[in-house]
Structure formats: structure tokens, C-alpha cells
Amino acid sequence: MKHTKVIDLLNSTKTLHEVTAKGWVRTFRNNQFIALNDGSTINNIQCVVDFENTPEETLKRITTGAAVKVVGILQESQGKGQNVEIQVSKISILGDSNPEEYPIQPKKHSLEFLRENAHLRVRTNAFGAIMRVRSVLSFAVHNYFQEKGFVYVNTPIITGSDAEGAGEMFKVTALPFDKTPRTEEGTVNYKEDFFGKETNLTVSGQLEAETYAMALGQVYTFGPTFRAENSNTSRHLAEFWMIEPEVAFNDLDANMDLAEDFIQYVIKYVLEKCGDDLAFLEQRLLDEEKSKPQAERSEMSLLQKLNFVLENNFKRVSYTEAIDILRNSAPNKKGKFNYIIKEWGADLQSEHERYLVEKHFKCPVILFDYPANIKAFYMRLNDNTEPGKETVRAMDILFPGIGEIVGGSQREERYDVLVKKMHALGIEEEELWWYLDTRRFGSAVHSGFGLGFERLVLFVTGMTNIRDVIPFPRTPQNAEF
Amino acid sequence: MKHTKVIDLLNSTKTLHEVTAKGWVRTFRNNQFIALNDGSTINNIQCVVDFENTPEETLKRITTGAAVKVVGILQESQGKGQNVEIQVSKISILGDSNPEEYPIQPKKHSLEFLRENAHLRVRTNAFGAIMRVRSVLSFAVHNYFQEKGFVYVNTPIITGSDAEGAGEMFKVTALPFDKTPRTEEGTVNYKEDFFGKETNLTVSGQLEAETYAMALGQVYTFGPTFRAENSNTSRHLAEFWMIEPEVAFNDLDANMDLAEDFIQYVIKYVLEKCGDDLAFLEQRLLDEEKSKPQAERSEMSLLQKLNFVLENNFKRVSYTEAIDILRNSAPNKKGKFNYIIKEWGADLQSEHERYLVEKHFKCPVILFDYPANIKAFYMRLNDNTEPGKETVRAMDILFPGIGEIVGGSQREERYDVLVKKMHALGIEEEELWWYLDTRRFGSAVHSGFGLGFERLVLFVTGMTNIRDVIPFPRTPQNAEF
Numbered sequence: 001m002k003h004t005k006v007i008d009l010l011n012s013t014k015t016l017h018e019v020t021a022k023g024w025v026r027t028f029r030n031n032q033f034i035a036l037n038d039g040s041t042i043n044n045i046q047c048v049v050d051f052e053n054t055p056e057e058t059l060k061r062i063t064t065g066a067a068v069k070v071v072g073i074l075q076e077s078q079g080k081g082q083n084v085e086i087q088v089s090k091i092s093i094l095g096d097s098n099p100e101e102y103p104i105q106p107k108k109h110s111l112e113f114l115r116e117n118a119h120l121r122v123r124t125n126a127f128g129a130i131m132r133v134r135s136v137l138s139f140a141v142h143n144y145f146q147e148k149g150f151v152y153v154n155t156p157i158i159t160g161s162d163a164e165g166a167g168e169m170f171k172v173t174a175l176p177f178d179k180t181p182r183t184e185e186g187t188v189n190y191k192e193d194f195f196g197k198e199t200n201l202t203v204s205g206q207l208e209a210e211t212y213a214m215a216l217g218q219v220y221t222f223g224p225t226f227r228a229e230n231s232n233t234s235r236h237l238a239e240f241w242m243i244e245p246e247v248a249f250n251d252l253d254a255n256m257d258l259a260e261d262f263i264q265y266v267i268k269y270v271l272e273k274c275g276d277d278l279a280f281l282e283q284r285l286l287d288e289e290k291s292k293p294q295a296e297r298s299e300m301s302l303l304q305k306l307n308f309v310l311e312n313n314f315k316r317v318s319y320t321e322a323i324d325i326l327r328n329s330a331p332n333k334k335g336k337f338n339y340i341i342k343e344w345g346a347d348l349q350s351e352h353e354r355y356l357v358e359k360h361f362k363c364p365v366i367l368f369d370y371p372a373n374i375k376a377f378y379m380r381l382n383d384n385t386e387p388g389k390e391t392v393r394a395m396d397i398l399f400p401g402i403g404e405i406v407g408g409s410q411r412e413e414r415y416d417v418l419v420k421k422m423h424a425l426g427i428e429e430e431e432l433w434w435y436l437d438t439r440r441f442g443s444a445v446h447s448g449f450g451l452g453f454e455r456l457v458l459f460v461t462g463m464t465n466i467r468d469v470i471p472f473p474r475t476p477q478n479a480e481f
Numbered sequence: 482m483k484h485t486k487v488i489d490l491l492n493s494t495k496t497l498h499e500v501t502a503k504g505w506v507r508t509f510r511n512n513q514f515i516a517l518n519d520g521s522t523i524n525n526i527q528c529v530v531d532f533e534n535t536p537e538e539t540l541k542r543i544t545t546g547a548a549v550k551v552v553g554i555l556q557e558s559q560g561k562g563q564n565v566e567i568q569v570s571k572i573s574i575l576g577d578s579n580p581e582e583y584p585i586q587p588k589k590h591s592l593e594f595l596r597e598n599a600h601l602r603v604r605t606n607a608f609g610a611i612m613r614v615r616s617v618l619s620f621a622v623h624n625y626f627q628e629k630g631f632v633y634v635n636t637p638i639i640t641g642s643d644a645e646g647a648g649e650m651f652k653v654t655a656l657p658f659d660k661t662p663r664t665e666e667g668t669v670n671y672k673e674d675f676f677g678k679e680t681n682l683t684v685s686g687q688l689e690a691e692t693y694a695m696a697l698g699q700v701y702t703f704g705p706t707f708r709a710e711n712s713n714t715s716r717h718l719a720e721f722w723m724i725e726p727e728v729a730f731n732d733l734d735a736n737m738d739l740a741e742d743f744i745q746y747v748i749k750y751v752l753e754k755c756g757d758d759l760a761f762l763e764q765r766l767l768d769e770e771k772s773k774p775q776a777e778r779s780e781m782s783l784l785q786k787l788n789f790v791l792e793n794n795f796k797r798v799s800y801t802e803a804i805d806i807l808r809n810s811a812p813n814k815k816g817k818f819n820y821i822i823k824e825w826g827a828d829l830q831s832e833h834e835r836y837l838v839e840k841h842f843k844c845p846v847i848l849f850d851y852p853a854n855i856k857a858f859y860m861r862l863n864d865n866t867e868p869g870k871e872t873v874r875a876m877d878i879l880f881p882g883i884g885e886i887v888g889g890s891q892r893e894e895r896y897d898v899l900v901k902k903m904h905a906l907g908i909e910e911e912e913l914w915w916y917l918d919t920r921r922f923g924s925a926v927h928s929g930f931g932l933g934f935e936r937l938v939l940f941v942t943g944m945t946n947i948r949d950v951i952p953f954p955r956t957p958q959n960a961e962f
Contacts, residue, residue: 003730005698007630022730024696024923038729039697040630067695067923095894095924102922119692119915120922128697135633142623149486149521152616156953157638157705158651158682158720160960170639170675172651172682174709177669180658188658194651194709194719195960201639201653208953208962211600214548215505216520216609217486224638224704228655228675238675239639248519249484249503413576434600434962441583441601442505443576444548472637472689479641479676481689481915 003069007040012074015084019074021045022094024123027106028062033079034088036070042129042276046077046085058091064106065097065123111468118472118481126284129277130469133270134457140269141222141243141453144262150218150245155205157224160197161431168228169200170238201226204450205244207378207435210411213246213446214438220245222453230476234465235403237454239474246448252380252393252410255447256366259397259406260314263364263456267306270460278303278460285462298401302462305400314364314397317356320344322367325360326352344389347374350403357398368395377421380410380445395449402459408449415439484550488521493555496565500555502526503575505604508587509543514560515569517551523610523757527558527566539572545587546578546604592949599953599962607765610758611950614751615938621750622703622724622934625743631699631726636686638705641678642912649709650681651719682707685931686725688859688916691892694727694927695919701726703934711957715946716884718935720955727929733861733874733891736928737847740878740887741795744845744937748787751941759784759941766943779882783943786881795845795878798837801825803848806841807833825870828855831884838879849876858902860890861926876930883940889930896920 003020004012023038023045031051035044047070051059062068072088079085099105103113104120114121121127145152158172174194175181181192190198205221212219221244228238245258271278282302289297300308317325326332326341326348339349348367357365372381372390379392397406412418418439419429429436457469467473472481484501485493504519504526512532516525528551532540543549553569560566580586584594585601595602602608626633639653655675656662662673671679686702693700702725709719726739752759763783770778781789798806807813807822807829820830829848838846853862853871860873878887893899899920900910910917938950948954953962 005630022925023698039632040699065923067925094926095920095922097922104922119689119918120696122693123696131634131693131697132632134635135627135631138633139623139627142620146616146620149488150616151520151613152619153612153952154615154705154722156720156955156960156962158707158955158960159962161962168655170653170655172653174649174651175658177656177658177661194711194957195955196958197960199960208600211962212603212612212952215601215604216612217504218521224635226639230675239637241635437600439576441576441578441585442546442548444503445575471634471693474637474639474676476675477677479637479639479678479680481637481640481642481692 001071005040006036006038006043006045009045009074009086010041010043010082010084012084015074015076017074018071018089019086020069020071021047021086022067022069025062025064025066025068025097027064031059034062034068034070036068037128039128042125042132042280043082046079046082047072047088047091048085049088049091054091058093061093061096062091063097063099063102065102065104066093067095067097068093111465115467115473116480122471125280127468129280130457130461130463131471133274133277133281133461134469136270136273137266137457137460138222138453140266143269144265145218145220145245148218150220151212151216153205153209153212153216153219153221154223155202155208155221157202158195158199159202160195160199161207167203169203170226170228172199172201203227204242206246206448206450207432209244209246209448210446211434211438213248213448214442214444217248218245219247232476234467235455237466237470237473237475240466240470241453243451243453244448246446248444248446250410250447251445252368252395252447255408255410255449256314256316256368256395259395259408259449259451260366263397263406263451264310266456267309267460271303271306271310278306281461281463305462306460309364312363314366315361316366316368317361319367319370319391322348322352322356325356329355329360331355345371345373353398353403357403358400362400364400365398366395367398368393370394370396375409377425377427378409378411378418380412381417381421393447399455399459401464402455405455405459406449406451408447410445410447413439413443413445415443482552486521487517487519487524487526490526490555490567491522491524491563491565493565496555496557498555499552499570500567501550501552502528502567503548503550506543506545506547506549506578508545512540515543515549515551517549518609520609523606523613523761524563527560527563528553528569528572529566530569530572535572539574542574542577543572544578544580544583546583546585547574548576548578549574592946596948596954597961603952606761608949610761611938611942611944612952614755614758614762614942615950617751617754618747618938618941619703619934621747624750625746626699626701626726629699631701632693632697634686634690634693634697634700634702635704636683636689636702638683639676639680640683641676641680642688648684650684651707651709653680653682684708685723687727687929687931688913690725690727690929691927692915692919694729694929695923695925698729699726700728713957715948716936718947718951718954718956721947721951722934724932724934725929727927729925729927731891731928732926733849733876733928736889736891736930737795737797737849737876740876740889740930740932741847744878744887744932745791747937748790748941752784752787752791759787762942762944786943787941790845793844795847796842797847797849798842800848800851800872803829803833803837806837810836810841812836826852826854834879834884838884839881843881845881846879847876848879849874851875851877856890858906858908859892859899861893862898862902874928880936880940882945883936886936886940887930887932889928891926891928894920894924894926896924
């Protein structure tokens with residue numbers, strides 16, 4: 001008989017028929033009650049074993065982590081906490097789990113310990129919930145863009161262009177470190193490498209996505225991106241997934257509208273689809289915060305925080321306004337910031353962003369119109385700015401507890417201005433000839449942004465370390481699994 | 482006034498109101514008729530310019546590839562080929578396109594030429610259609626699995642494990658080729674590399690996906706994978722996207738059912754959603770085949786071929802049966818195969834697969850139960866086979882014109898058998914300790930497969946070179962853009 005998934009058994013309205021279930025034992029109480037989970041939901045189905053008629057040998061093998069098959073009658077439960085349960089008539093052990101050796105016991109494990117067991121941590125309630133939410137959130141991303149007629153574009157992961165400028169890159173090569181082929185001048189002869197040139201892992205698909213937006217109108221990427229930066233923080237990964245929409249004819253205002261609408265849509269989507277998992281994660285966060293001093297606890301619960309984002313517009317603030325607010329803020333005047341904001345032009349640090357979002361505005365904030373010289377070459381220069389106070393049509397979305405979750409801009413669509421900025425930064429035209437072509441042929445206003453997917457998952461799940469929201473995190477000194 | 486997308490204008494039932502459209506000029510006939518495209522559909526909207534009241538200077542700038550904004554009245558079209566058109570009252574040139582320089586002229590370009598202009602080729606009808614179909618096909622993949630409750634898993638791209646065994650790998654490193662750090666023995670000191678060990682680009686997410694299937698039940702990956710193989714063919718890419726579902730408690734039969742149902746679902750989905758694009762691609766293929774001798778032309782049109790896959794079950798044939806068929810086939814007896822099939826145990830070449838699919842069965846074929854020694858270590862050894870004739874529960878799906886599109890298997894769930902096979906192949910247990918853990922703790926029957934996404938796109942679009950179905954192909958000696 002084919003087995004039924006636990007989620008379907010729990011949602012079953014029909015009872016008193018024979019069912020088969022397969023899954024893993026979470027707990028086994030009183031030699032009688034198995035909490036069985038198969039990953040289809042955070043909830044377990046209770047399987048009641050007739051221990052008097054089950055061999056002692058079998059009972060002993062019903063241990064946490066063991067895979068079992070049960071056959072029995074689905075019936076209304078007499079116990080609390082569940083509507084239905086299985087009165088087991090037959091149980092088979094599919095795969096044992098030696099309790100002396102199995103690392104995931106029914107007790108609280110530290111997140112550090114679970115990271116070292118990333119192949120098993122998904123068997124816990126918390127990580128099962130996180131990874132189901134992550135999956136639904138991914139699907140919400142595709143749903144949003146596809147419903148709006150965006151075309152999904154797989155921009156290249158291995159890139160021959162090193163002008164993206166978003167950060168340090170990993171080298172991709174098939175050349176050996178020993179007896180590396182050399183040119184006559186003694187430099188590495190990349191002509192003999194697999195691609196006949198130096199190649200790296202992409203830091204962003206934006207430039208390629210722009211070429212597609214200038215043909216298909218509305219496009220988005222959703223793929224892995226990489227940074228070879230030695231940032232050992234709870235917010236950085238060397239390998240992470242990024243979503244990058246790019247839209248022809250959108251100016252910066254339309255870009256901000258899109259980003260805000262998109263974020264609200266995907267959060268609404270998971271709230272609707274992941275009720276059980278989010279309820280668990282909300283309780284998890286409450287429990288965790290109990291050990292913190294009152295002042296450090298969140299003012300809102302997880303669900304309140306998610307609903308708050310849905311119900312409130314993001315506050316749009318120009319960089320210039322933000323600098324004024326920060327300059328006059330208490331922590332700046334009292335010297336409590338590590339970087340004191342003295343004048344217009346300063347780059348904002350995480351502490352400043354957090355102050356604006358968490359203390360001053362107490363809601364998601366979109367900062368826009370940044371000084372040109374602290375932003376990337378491809379951003380649209382604002383018209384009519386004072387010399388020395390040039391700004392670009394950039395925007396960053398800042399979230400409480402997360403910091404920057406979106407970075408975007410209107411792109412410089414004017415060929416001459418773009419080339420001039422590239423020259424100023426020492427970027428060769430030959431390097432980006434294809435990018436420049438979009439401005440040579442049928443150029444138009446266009447805009448886009450990048451959203452770090454793991455930061456969104458962090459926000460939605462209430463987790464605090466980015467290593468806990470991706471299955472197998474890659475960070476400095478860590479590429480296990 | 483906000484502009485309306487061309488697809489919405491063309492589907493508009495209301496006429497005689499003012500509309501704004503933005504897009505790129507495909508052609509401009511008689512100084513009067515602009516065919517305007519914005520990528521939202523393969524179809525253009527005709528914009529009728531009042532040339533007598535438009536400055537000569539503007540008319541000259543309405544060239545193929547130019548970006549324009551038109552304002553005018555949407556009205557029923559008097560001409561053939563469209564229901565509605567825009568009677569233009571105002572036209573602005575957003576971005577010029579010098580006809581002397583713009584490579585994409587309204588004429589037939591070779592696919593080779595277009596590959597060299599991969600950043601512009603998507604502005605053609607064919608590549609616009611291909612990339613829209615690719616996008617919808619991606620979404621169909623997610624739809625299928627999410628509807629069935631599968632969890633999307635992002636397995637790592639950078640891997641520290643080199644035991645996947647699916648092919649040659651690219652090295653990922655932050656170490657320099659000059660003054661490479663060395664150990665005392667003189668070997669490269671990977672402890673000083675970014676991850677503190679040797680790392681590569683993944684060739685498959687399967688092993689990691691298995692660890693997730695053994696917790697969440699049903700999972701799938703959909704991400705980029707890599708092969709550093711010097712295969713300069715029309716079927717191979719160094720970077721391609723792969724879909725890998727993995728399901729706990731599925732045996733090989735259930736795995737074949739899943740693969741077949743999945744492929745039929747996604748083809749049905751694009752047939753429903755991409756009618757215009759597929760009709761164009763069908764005509765494109767017909768035109769292309771006109772230049773071929775009758776004998777080399779397809780028996781079926783593109784849409785017939787797609788419908789055929791929907792309406793016919795895939796033929797399931799054991800390896801042993803296939804060898805018998807091949808041994809007795811005319812090309813084998815007449816020595817026309819490059820590799821003559823002599824006996825059981827031979828690895829099948831592309832020519833054999835094509836014979837079975839295209840000549841013998843004339844439908845998609847699933848081959849299963851392959852000899853153990855030509856397949857990967859993780860495949861489930863069949864019970865009760867003769868010594869020397871051991872087979873594994875592997876399956877490959879072969880498609881006409883494409884060859885292998887799916888490779889899958891039931892996985893070896895028995896710890897002892899798996900370890901023995903790893904030893905025989907020289908794979909260290911320490912290397913895959915985490916993979917073995919899935920067999921140590923709660924092991925169970927499970928199965929999965931990998932589908933090369935670009936091969937599916939090839940099949941659906943009727944294209945013949947895999948470099949034409951991914952935006953920026955990566956192949957030996959080529960990583961431009």
C-alpha cells in the first residue's frame with residue numbers, strides 16, 4: 001500500500017481507514033507513542049504502538065532518528081495536541097539510529113553545534129521550518145515576477161569580466177599551481193586556461209541583466225553570487241543567492257515602488273503559506289529572547305514585525321536628509337558612534353543605518369540620492385547638482401535588525417557620461433564593450449536593484465546568523481560538505 | 482502618462498483612447514509604419530506616424546534598434562496582421578541606433594554571428610522567443626515541485642568535496658599563481674586558501690540534496706553546475722543549469738514515474754503559456770529544414786513533437802533488452818556504428834542511444850538496470866544478480882534529437898554495501914563522512930535524478946545547438962560577456 005504524507009494524514013477529514021506512513025522518529029514515549037515526522041510539515045503524527053503485542057526487539061529499535069514504516073488505522077485522537085493519530089497494527093524499522101551515536105537528540109543543541117552538522121540539522125524543528133520557509137520564499141519571488149511578465153534570466157556564474165566592482169572575486173581556473181603555463185614575460189599564460197582568459201566567479205548579474213532588459217523590457221535574475229572577502233560576520237557569506245530585477249523605462253521612483261511592492265508581496269505570501277512554520281519560529285525567538293535583558297529584546301514578535309512591514313510604507317529619505325538627522329543625533333553628538341558623521345559625503349556605516357531604521361524612523365527606510373563618489377560607476381548622475389556635491393540616483397533599503405537588504409539604482413543611460421565615469425575609474429572600454437553597446441543602440445532610462453536573498457530569509461525567520469538560513473554556508477575557512 | 486506594455490495594448494478590447502508605448506523599433510516602413518517591440522511578447526504593435534507633420538529630423542532617427550516613446554490613439558487596424566494599432570500623435574526618440582553601426586539589422590543573421598553578439602541577439606524574434614520560453618519553463622519546474630510539496634534546496638556551488646565523480650571540476654581559489662603558499666613538502670598549502678582547503682565548482686548537488694531528502698522527504702535543486710571538460714560539441718556547456726529532485730521512500734519505479742510526469746507537466750505548461758513564441762519557433766524550424774535533404778528533415782513539426790511526448794508513455798527498457806536490440810540491429814551487423822556492440826557490459830554511446838530512440842522505438846525511452854561497473858558508486862545494487870552481471874538501479878531518459886536528458890537512480894541505502902563500493906573506487910570514508918551519516922542514522926530507500934535544463938530547452942524550442950538556449954554560454958575558450 002502506498003504511504004501517505006504526514007501533512008495529508010493530519011489534514012485528513014476521513015478517519016477509521018487503514019493508512020501507511022513513513023518517516024523518522026522524533027520521540028518515543030512510554031514504549032507507546034511515536035512522534036513521527038516526514039518533513040512535509042513541522043507537525044508530527046502520533047503513532048500509537050500496541051507495545052504488548054510488539055516484539056521487545058522492535059520496540060528497542062524505535063529510537064530518535066530511526067526511519068520507520070507504520071501501518072494502522074487513522075483515528076480521532078484521544079490525547080491532546082492532535083486531531084488524528086495512527087493506531088499502529090504493524091511497524092517496520094527501515095533504518096536504525098543508534099542513540100549512542102546519533103548527534104541530533106531530542107534536546108536543545110547550540111546553533112554552533114548544528115552548523116557543524118549541517119547535513120543533519122535540517123532534521124530539527126527549527127531548521128526544517130527555516131528551510132521550508134526559504135523554499136516558499138523562493139517560489140514567492142518567482143511568482144511575483146512571472147505574474148508581472150518578467151523574464152527570468154540566468155546570467156553567467158563564471159565571468160570573464162572583472163569590472164563589476166561589487167567586491168573581491170574568486171578565481172576560477174583549470175590551470176595547475178605547479179608548472180603553471182607562462183608567457184614569454186613570465187606572467188601566467190591564461191590563454192592556456194580553459195576559457196582562454198582569466199575568469200572569476202560573478203559578484204553580480206546586473207550588467208548582463210541590463211543587456212536583457214534592453215530587449216525584453218522586464219527581467220530578473222535569481223542565482224548564486226560570490227564575494228572573496230574575509231568578512232567573518234553574522235551577515236556575510238562567501239556564496240549567497242541574489243535576486244536582481246532590471247526594468248527598461250523605470251526611473252528611480254518606479255524602482256523604489258517595485259522593490260517595496262515586491263518585498264511586501266513575498267512576505268505576505270509566506271505569511272499565508274507558512275503559518276505553522278512561522279508560528280514555531282516566532283515562539284523560538286520569544287524563548288531565545290527570554291535569556292536577554294529586557295532592553296535588548298525586540299519590541300515586536302516575529303509575526304508582528306512581518307505584518308508591520310506589510311502595513312507600513314517604507315520611509316523614503318534622501319541621503320542629504322539622513323546626514324542631517326545623523327549629524328544632529330544623540331549618539332553622534334555624544335561621540336557614541338564609532339564613525340562620527342562630520343559632513344556631507346561621508347559613507348554610512350552599519351551603525352548609522354541601524355540608528356536611522358531602529359531608533360529614528362522605526363520602520364524600513366529607503367535612502368536615495370547618494371554622493372556619486374561613494375557609489376558604483378553605472379549609477380545615473382543627477383542633473384543640476386552643485387559641483388562637488390554630485391549625487392547619483394542610487395537607493396538602498398534598510399531593514400531593522402538586518403541593515404541593507406536592497407541596493408539599487410537608476411542606471412546611467414547616457415553613453416558619454418558613462419564612458420567618462422569609466423575612464424575616471426580606470427575601467428577599460430574594451431573590457432565592457434558589450435555593456436556600452438546597450439547605450440550605443442536604443443538606450444533608454446532603466447533601473448534595477450539587488451536583494452540578498454539570505455538577508456530576506458533572516459528577516460522572515462527571525463534568525464540572527466546568516467549561516468543558519470542557507471543549507472551549507474560558505475565562509476572564510478569553511479567549505480565543509 | 483504611464484506607458485502600457487505592448488502585450489497589453491495588443492490584448493486590449495477597449496480602443497479609441499490615448500495610450501503611451503515605449504519600446505524598440507523593429508522596422509520602419511514607408512516613413513509611416515513602425516513595428517514596435519518591447520519584449521513583452523514576440524508580436525509588435527504597429528504605430529502609424531503622421532509623416533507629413535513629423536519633422537524630417539525625427540523621421541530619420543526612427544531606425545531599427547532605436548528606443549522610442551509614442552503617444553497616440555489606440556484604434557482598430559485597417560491593415561492586415563493586427564487587430565489594433567496606434568495612430569501616433571507624438572513620437573520621441575529615447576535612444577538612437579545608428580544603422581551604419583547597429584549589428585542587428587532586419588535580415589537573417591547566422592547563429593554564429595549572433596553568438597558573438599550574445600548581448601544583442603535577444604533583440605531578435607528567435608532569441609526573444611527562446612528566452613521567454615526558457616523563463617516560463619523554469620517557472621513550470623518550480624510550479625511542479627512546489628505544488629507537490631517539494632522543498633527547493635540551494636545546494637552549495639563551491640564544494641570542498643571532490644568525490645562527486647560526475648566529471649572534471651574547475652578549481653576555485655583565492656591563492657595567487659605567483660608565490661603560491663607551500664607546505665614544508667613543497668605542495669600547495671591550501672590551508673592558506675580562502676576556505677582553508679581545496680575547493681571546486683560543483684558538478685552536482687545530489688549528495689547534499691540526499692541529506693535534505695532524508696529529513697524533508699521531497700526536495701529539489703535547480704541551480705548551476707559545471708564541467709571542466711574540453712567538449713566542444715553542440716550538446717555540452719561548461720556551465721549549465723540542472724534540476725535534481727530527490728525523494729525519500731521512492732524506489733526506481735516511483736523515480737521513473739516522477740521523471741515522466743514532471744517532463745510531461747512542464748511541456749504541457751509551456752504549450753499553454755507560450756503559444757505565440759512556440760508558433761514562431763515551429764515556423765523557424767520548418768524554414769530551416771527546407772534547406773535540408775528530405776531524408777534529414779524531422780518527421781514531426783515542433784508542436785507535433787511536443788504533443789507526442791505528452792500523449793505517449795515513455796518506453797521503459799532494461800539495459801539488457803537494449804543490448805539485445807542493438808546487437809541484432811542493422812547498423813550493428815553492417816558495421817555502421819563507430820562502436821560495435823559485442824556483449825553485455827558495453828557502455829552505450831550516443832549513436833546507440835539515438836538508434837534506440839529515433840529508429841527503433843521512435844519515442845522517448847527510459848533505460849534502466851545498467852551494469853554496476855559503468856555507473857556511479859552511489860547507485861543501488863540490484864539483489865539477486867549473477868556474479869559478473871551485477872546491475873544497479875539506474876535509469877537514463879533518452880529523447881529524440883537530444884539524447885540523454887535525465888540520469889537518475891535509486892540510491893544505495895545500505896551502509897555496508899555503500900562503504901564497500903567506495904573502498905573499491907578509492908573514495909575515502911573521511912571525504913564523505915556526512916554522506917555516510919545518512920546511511921548510519923535513519924536510512925531508507927530513496928531515489929532521484931538530474932535533468933540538464935538546457936537540453937530540455939533545446940527540445941522545447943527546436944534549437945539544435947545548446948549555446949543558443951542559454952543567455953551567455955560558457956564553453957572551451959569562450960567566457961565573453
